[in-house]
Amino acid sequence: MSKRVVIDPITRIEGHLRVEVEVDENNVITKAWSSSTLWRGIEVILKGRSPMDVGLIVQRICGVCTYSHYRCGIEAVENALGTKIPLNAKFLRSLMQTSLYMHDHIVHFYHLHGLDWVDIISALSADPAVAAQEALQYTDKPIAAGEGDLRAVQERIKGFVATGKLGPFANAYWGNSTYKFTPEQNLIVLSHYLKALEVQRVAAEMLAIFGGKSPHPQSLVVGGVTSVRDMLSPARLQEWKQKHAIVTDFIHRAYKADIIMAAAAFGNEPSVLGGVNVMNFMATNDFVLADGEYMFDQGVIMNGDLAGVTDIDPDLIKEDVTHAWYKADGAQHPYDGTTIPDYTGFVERDTVYGKLPTLDGDGKYSWVKSPRYDGEPMEVGPLACLLVSYAKARLWLTRSMACLKPQVYR
Helix, strand or coil: CCCCEECCCCCCCCCCEEEEEEECCCCEEEEEEEEEEECCCCHHHHHCCCCCHHHHHHHHCCCCCCCHHHHHHHHHHHHHHHCCHHHHHHHHHHHHHHHHHHHHHHHHHHHHHHHCCHHHHCCCCHHHHHHHHCCCCCCCCCCCHHHHHHHHHHHHHHHHHHCCHHHHHHCCCCCCCCCCCCHHHHHHHHHHHHHHHHHHHHHHHHHHHCCCCCCCCCCCCCCCEHHHHHHHHHHHHHHHHHHHHHHHHHHHHHHHHHHHHHHHHCCCCCCCCCCCCCEEEEEEEEEECCCCEECCCCCEECCCHHHEEEECCCCHEEEEEECCCCCCCCCCCCCHCCCCCCCCCCEEECCCCCCEEECCCCCCCCCEEEEEEECCCCCCCCCHHHHHHHHHHHHHHHHHHHHCCCCCCC
16 A cells, blocks of 8 residues: 655755655655645746846746846847847856856755755764864865864854754754764764855855846846946956855865765765666756857757767757646747646645645646656756766767878878
């Protein structure tokens, strides 16, 4: 007899998410549904507004990756109008994207996701001296991981726990066997968790230098940027560079080291070894290096075939609402897309917590549309960026070698 488990809300993300699973008598998950329970309605809000307002409005869909939506909204209007922006404006937009990129990776790793694999209670029993030596195994210059630093962090959190008000450390599964770190390793990452609160502020300041403010910048406009005076100021450029150095230093001496430590500790974890479910990857051009040159290349990889990487065909992108609370006759290209709410509600059934309203897994159960490329689900994000760029570079090398013809010298 299967049992339904409801987890709502999921708190390690930006937004509202509900997950429901069915487990069998051996507690093995047999079915799962992920539902966004908040309708944001950005497309509807934009109707009747000036195209110049698009960027400022769409970035409000998120409180973390604001600038990404802002820039894409502005560039969508520029593409529609056929507007070409100056190269310096592209560079400045890229600097702002760099600021957000560094900020969001740190925040996700430590503040949004860290407490799922770092046992705070375990860290309270660690030996700071042993932990300091442990940190040296992953970098020769650890940051915020000296014996004195770690002892101070431990005492700080012990005092916090003693108050009974755990704040962000409440409601976790402390002591669960899925936590793999030793007490000393937990203490190291806990110290970096607290240090990252300071560093993410510096990264936010980087964005604000040219963006005007953070998290919702305001200096991008259709046709370029408004922060020209800042771009032409050596003092402002140097200020950005100094803050960039601070964040980069933390990445190398803490973030990267913790990733290596986590990879060793969780390397045999079944969920880690499960592989990638979706073997289709898509990435776009990002981070301008020169006119027409980017750090990350655009492209599509289907079925894990790196040798078959192709350019993105925008006409193949569609949004499906079969299981989303919207009305539509079928999958729609974004140009032709509609956003007509069609809320069908929940279904009451037995759960491990008693009778509760639950998702209709066979019908509509989420406010998120399902984007597809040529009818297939795609993975986007960091892994896709790296794989597509690697595949594109290898394809370029292969074609270049094919162009070299053997010469016969007499």
